[in-house]
Amino acid sequence: MDAHNNEQHWQRNLAVCVFGAFTTIIAMTLLLPFLPLYVEHLGVTDPAAIVQWSGVAFGATFLSAALTAPLWGRLGDRYGRKLMLIRASLGMAIAMSLIGLAENIWQLVLLRLLAGLLGGYASGATILVATQTPKARSGWALGILSSGIMAGSLAGPLIGGALPPLVGIRNTFFLSGAFIFVAFLATALLLKEVPRPKRAPVAKDAPRRDVAVNMAPVLAMFTVASLVTFSNMSIEPIITVYLMQLGAANVTLTAGLVMAAAALGSIISASRLGKLADRVGHWKVVIGCLMAAALLLIPQALVTEPWQLVVLRLLMGLALGGLLPCIASIIRHSVPEGIAGRMLGYSTSSQYVGQVLGPLAGGYLGGHVGMRVVFWVTCALMALGAVVTALARPKAVASEGHGHGEEHAAGHHHVK
Known part of the structure; x- marks a missing residue:
């Protein structure tokens, strides 16, 4: 039955994961073109300082994401991957919306750190697709997901260049938060994770030997x-x-x-x-x-x-x-x-x-x-x-x- 379930759901799971990863990556890269303007808007006036703070604010997300990825991966192994994706999409939706409310440069940097800390949708999606797709199709499925992630990093800066003149910088963040919220709903309602078989207590040291x-x-x-x-x-x-x-x-x-x-x-x-x-x-x-x-x-x-x-x-x-x-x-x-x-x-x-x-x-x-x-x-x-x-x-x-x-x-x- 499990195998049949897996066959049934993996393509829908892949579609949800691609959409979610695409939107969250857009949100992470969206602010590249107008980040210096936003930094200036938050009260940094010296040109050199603007460049420096822009670099810090941009890098902050990737730094905290790098530090927390193994932790989320481990929690996903324990409590299920779908739960991790729900957490990541809701967390990112909140963090992105809050960035639109930042009042000074410190808040911007801290919120960017928070976005990386709470985020990790793309890496969570990679884990879910890798573990829930029939093995003979895993390379193809991960390739499709990878295309979605790269399309997001390609579209992010383009959208970031086009939106602020139309709706304003702060509204750009609110919009991307709303978009990720849609991804959160799709993840919560449409994703079906096949429960993993319970591990036998006897085999406690077996995986270790395998890992070695x-x-x-x-x-x-x-x-x-x-x-x-x-x-x-x-x-x-x-x-x-x-x-x-x-x-x-x-x-x-x-x-x-x-x-x-x-x-x-x-x-x-x-x-x-x-x-x-x-x-x-x-x-x-x-x-x-x-x-x-x-x-x-x-x-x-x-x-x-x-x-x-x-x-x-x-x-x-x-x-x-x-x-x-x-x-x-x-x-x-x-x-x-x-x-x-x-x-x-x-x-x-x-x-x-x-x-x-x-x-x-x-x-x-x-x-x-x-x-x-x-x-x-x-x-x-x-x-x-x-x-x-x-x-x-x-x-x-x-x-x-x-x-x-x-x-x-x-x-x-x-x-x-």
């Missing part, structure tokens, strides 16, 4: 997850300046195109690469994508025209799109059900670490050593990621005989 066997691939995936977001974000701060050096006519527009191209590529490829991974094995796809990304970074360091960078970033996005869904699938298949949420939570934290460190490193290298160096360093990191993945791939994945029942269920037994 499988930790190498999981740790490798944490490293790769961090590298992927690091590589993606390391060139964000230097793109505008790099384009100036290349003599771009309309720098801000071209920078927007370059950033959007990578996201668009990922949106296009995520579910397709996920489907491919379900067929040929997730490990192969991760190694292939990392190698492709590393190779594509070489011409990015050598471009002479702005349009070349746009095309290369699109291709880079196509290569990177399959990585995070496949990483989630590998982690999901390498650990026992009871700790899947916690481990995927750590994976989310690793991604946030890359998201925070990437721009810092890229900005520093670009400013002190030169723009093109950033691409070379990122290329080396991607190649390193491919090597780490190849070394960490369990030998058991290739052999039929023993151990990884989870892997076999996912159709991994024919991975060489």
